Amino acid sequence: MKLEDLAGQLTVSVPVAGQALGIGKDASYAAAKRGEIPTLSLGRTLRVPVAKLLQMLGVAAGGGTDDA
Numbered sequence: 456m457k458l459e460d461l462a463g464q465l466t467v468s469v470p471v472a473g474q475a476l477g478i479g480k481d482a483s484y485a486a487a488k489r490g491e492i493p494t495l496s497l498g499r500t501l502r503v504p505v506a507k508l509l510q511m512l513g514v515a516a517g518g519g520t521d522d523a
Contacts, residue, residue: 458514466495466502475508 461467461475472492473483484501486492493507 458509458512461505461509464505466504467508469494469501469503472503472508475512 458475467475469483469487469492470480473480473486476483476486476492478486483492487494487501487503492503492511494501494503
């Protein structure tokens, strides 16, 4: 999973967010349940907002880091 792959999407699945964070599927869902990964509930589906995921990773929505 590359950051460029995330940039073109508004939301991703919990496992994809976990992959971007370097954790597995089970750990991703556990982190989402604890509120450590921000999620949106759409019916029975959990989605992770890419903007918040990029913020967690310290990457600005435009692709640069927030270090500036």
